[in-house]
Amino acid sequence: MLVQAPLSASVWQIDVAPGDRVTAGQRLLTLEAMKMETPLESPVDGHVLEVLVGPGTRSPLGSG
Secondary structure, three states: OOOOOOOOEEEEEEOOOOOOEEOOOOEEEEEEEOOEEEEEEOOOOEEOOOOOOOOOOEEOOOOO
16 A cells, blocks of 8 residues: 655654554654644555655655
8 A cells, every 4th residue: 555645744763664563653754844844654454665755855745
């Protein structure tokens, strides 16, 4: 499942790596926009296959 950004923001912190097991509701990364941090959480239990962004990456609305 591809998890997409709910808002246009910069990636502040990544909390998972490829191969990690995650549970529904677990924070995957933190986005920062206008000095506010927004966690991006896993919608389901599963494994991280790939992380497509890095810290400082600008993430447009709906991007994965």
